[in-house]
Amino acid sequence: MVNGEKLILDGNAVADSMKLQLEGRIKRLKERGITPCLATILVGDDPSSATYVRMKGNACKRLGMTSMRVELSASTTTEALIAAIRELNEDRSVHGILLQHPVPHHIDERAAFEAIAIAKDVDGVTAVGYAQNAFGYADYPSCTPAAIMAILAYYQLPIGGKHAVVIGRSPILGKPVSVMLLNADATVTTCHSRTSDLAALVRMADIVVAAVGKPKFVQGDWIKPGAVVIDAGYNPGNVGDVDYEACLANASAITPVPTGVGPVTIATLLKHTVHAAEKLGG
Numbered sequence: 001m002v003n004g005e006k007l008i009l010d011g012n013a014v015a016d017s018m019k020l021q022l023e024g025r026i027k028r029l030k031e032r033g034i035t036p037c038l039a040t041i042l043v044g045d046d047p048s049s050a051t052y053v054r055m056k057g058n059a060c061k062r063l064g065m066t067s068m069r070v071e072l073s074a075s076t077t078t079e080a081l082i083a084a085i086r087e088l089n090e091d092r093s094v095h096g097i098l099l100q101h102p103v104p105h106h107i108d109e110r111a112a113f114e115a116i117a118i119a120k121d122v123d124g125v126t127a128v129g130y131a132q133n134a135f136g137y138a139d140y141p142s143c144t145p146a147a148i149m150a151i152l153a154y155y156q157l158p159i160g161g162k163h164a165v166v167i168g169r170s171p172i173l174g175k176p177v178s179v180m181l182l183n184a185d186a187t188v189t190t191c192h193s194r195t196s197d198l199a200a201l202v203r204m205a206d207i208v209v210a211a212v213g214k215p216k217f218v219q220g221d222w223i224k225p226g227a228v229v230i231d232a233g234y235n236p237g238n239v240g241d242v243d244y245e246a247c248l249a250n251a252s253a254i255t256p257v258p259t260g261v262g263p264v265t266i267a268t269l270l271k272h273t274v275h276a277a278e279k280l281g282g
């Protein structure tokens, strides 16, 4: 989509093209008696997490895949969560496992992520999945970072030799997308809450990835004219981490929220689950 000279990076278009490619693969799996199945685990009653899980389950169903929902109470222990994950690891009808982040504070989330079998780690949350991604050969890199790379690829936006500034260093988003951009030959600066003079660093960026978790955090005058702006943020009220209107003024290309990175993240999760079903069989 073009707005004047600006390219609005339409996540729905990217997601649709990914889902179209999955239809034939799902049909062929079903002919073999295999229906790709994503198991989602929701712990507690956080309404945003419940919405994300529901959206992922509905997306599976729309493509003719199965979604198995595991819901555990907020008082679930780390041990009980790990036991539930191990059951899904053993269940041959399940091909992908997604533990919705964040889990309640008393749970050791890292231990729970590590309990997911690597063959079913379709969101790249295990240490092994993370390391494979860093080496550049992961079957299942984290879905949001992979979605960001898919958007750049779909719109043929060059990465090699560009300076990418990533704001955020979380293990599911900032760090893995930094390494993916590095593997795609960008020069990468990863920023975080202790970074000095963030605005000056962002002003040097050809590609800006906002993964902060703060609404409208990235300001318009931080954006170098012609930069590509990817807003991975998703805050209450469908607000991203970028001040969209202000950043649009300087950017050459930008993702809107909610129709930017979000739908591509879900399509990536479906793609990884189909791939896992092809590898694991029934």
Ligand code: NAP
Binding pocket: 144, 167, 168, 169, 170, 171, 172, 173, 174, 191, 192, 193, 194, 195, 198, 210, 211, 212, 213, 214, 232, 233, 234, 235, 241, 261, 262, 265, 266
């Ligand atoms: P997170 O774990 O809270 O990490 C936020 C990162 O931002 C941290 O690395 C933090 O630095 C950094 N940060 C916080 N304040 C900062 C500041 N003032 N200046 C510079 N950096 C700062 O969040 P996350 O899970 O990565 O998620 C980030 C955003 O992406 C959220 O809006 C979330 O909703 C969204 N998200 C979207 C999708 C999707 O599908 N679209 C998926 C996942 C997440 P420190 O490390 O120093 O604390």
